Amino acid sequence: MKSALRLYDTMAGKKIPFRPTRPADVSMFVCGPTVQSEIHIGNARTYIFFDALARYLKHLGYGVTYLMNITDLDEQVSSAASKAGEDPIAYAERMIAVMKQDFGRLKLDTVSRFEPVSHHVEGAIRQTESLIDEGFAYQAGGWVYFDTSKFRRWGRLSHQSKRELSLRPLELSPRKRNLNDFALWRPEVLVEGRYKSPWGLGSPGWHIQDTAVTVPILGAQYDIHGGAYELVYPHHEAEIAQAECLTGKRPFVRHWVHTNLLKQGGEKMSKSLGNVLTVREALKSFSADELRFVFLSKNYRSEFGFTGTDSARRRLARMRAMADGVGGDGDESALEGFEAALNDDFDSPTAIDWADRMLRAAAREGSREKARSMAGAAVRGMRILGVDLNGSS
Numbered sequence: 091m092k093s094a095l096r097l098y099d100t101m102a103g104k105k106i107p108f109r110p111t112r113p114a115d116v117s118m119f120v121c122g123p124t125v126q127s128e129i130h131i132g133n134a135r136t137y138i139f140f141d142a143l144a145r146y147l148k149h150l151g152y153g154v155t156y157l158m159n160i161t162d163l164d165e166q167v168s169s170a171a172s173k174a175g176e177d178p179i180a181y182a183e184r185m186i187a188v189m190k191q192d193f194g195r196l197k198l199d200t201v202s203r204f205e206p207v208s209h210h211v212e213g214a215i216r217q218t219e220s221l222i223d224e225g226f227a228y229q230a231g232g233w234v235y236f237d238t239s240k241f242r243r244w245g246r247l248s249h250q251s252k253r254e255l256s257l258r259p260l261e262l263s264p265r266k267r268n269l270n271d272f273a274l275w276r277p278e279v280l281v282e283g284r285y286k287s288p289w290g291l292g293s294p295g296w297h298i299q300d301t302a303v304t305v306p307i308l309g310a311q312y313d314i315h316g317g318a319y320e321l322v323y324p325h326h327e328a329e330i331a332q333a334e335c336l337t338g339k340r341p342f343v344r345h346w347v348h349t350n351l352l353k354q355g356g357e358k359m360s361k362s363l364g365n366v367l368t369v370r371e372a373l374k375s376f377s378a379d380e381l382r383f384v385f386l387s388k389n390y391r392s393e394f395g396f397t398g399t400d401s402a403r404r405r406l407a408r409m410r411a412m413a414d415g416v417g418g419d420g421d422e423s424a425l426e427g428f429e430a431a432l433n434d435d436f437d438s439p440t441a442i443d444w445a446d447r448m449l450r451a452a453a454r455e456g457s458r459e460k461a462r463s464m465a466g467a468a469v470r471g472m473r474i475l476g477v478d479l480n481g482s483s
């Protein structure tokens with residue numbers, strides 16, 4: 091199966107045709123949340139986009155296996171648990187349940203499999219051992235580091251030169267051979283998250299946690315790796331280095347797809363800046379359809395300030411009024427304009443404009459039958475984006 095879909099690929103630095111290895115089973119992995127607290131609308135933007143992408147791939151006839159990890163093994167989780175006076179494992183489990191509820195409320199129902207990384211510690215240890223055996227990693231005290239000087243393609247995804255990389259040292263430590271080396275294993279002093287390993291008690295580094303989840307489940311190579319743009323360096327760069335050195339196969343991932351930042355008041359939304367709007371809070375003022383509509387009205391690759399939400403909400407209400415009583419049936423070819431927009435690097439704002447135009451044209455159309463079919467196409471298109479024009483919330 092061949093589709094006309096093109097996606098912007100961070101590695102290539104341009105839009106390229108979407109060519110999965112097995113169209114019947116497109117494999118997609120997206121970096122999931124760290125469950126130290128509830129997910130916020132910055133996370134929601136990323137997950138709504140990938141959910142809509144998965145829905146569209148299914149609409150095009152692809153089968154989709156969508157895997158998401160959950161970071162439940164992290165100092166942030168441990169310290170949030172101790173602040174809450176809870177056992178860290180119980181805390182993480184509770185927060186995973188909260189996260190899944192939020193996903194349900196946002197109609198994020200395309201994830202086929204969630205994998206908490208705490209279930210993959212054994213795998214991370216085995217991968218770390220192989221990387222040491224093959225000479226790509228080294229032990230230093232209770233630490234194990236990946237030796238970035240052994241991986242020629244380091245910096246390729248983030249398009250950084252050796253010199254630029256030298257200005258961005260990772261995890262400063264005298265134990266390291268190179269400034270960009272990153273930890274595969276860390277001897278933690280935290281009471282929780284301590285696992286037995288050949289290098290003593292500790293826990294896997296953040297980057298190897300993803301490779302430990304993806305390589306056994308999706309294989310040495312898969313189709314789409316997604317996440318927020320800020321994860322490109324060093325997180326995704328490190329995943330490529332680990333996976334390609336482990337399996338000897340490349341490319342590790344065919345399409346690297348990244349969503350841009352959501353900003354609040356001109357700043358990145360982050361817990362440390364105290365400008366976080368959680369999904370739960372947002373859902374008190376917006377319905378899931380409205381939130382999805384707000385985010386998908388903006389291109390996934392542009393920065394977004396979460397402004398103009400009132401006008402987006404009014405627009406959705408207007409489109410709903412025009413689609414009132416129209417079902418989502420009618421002839422398939424009527425979706426051409428909608429697909430053309432999404433085929434161009436998932437240009438959802440243009441796809442929404444198309445649906446809006448169809449509804450306006452339907453309102454002007456003399457023939458009742460024609461009008462119904464046009465409005466029906468708009469309803470169907472928006473449904474692919476997970477926005478129900480026949481709904482009332």
Ligand SMILES: [Zn+2]
Nearest residue numbers: 121122300325
């Ligand atoms: Zn990740």
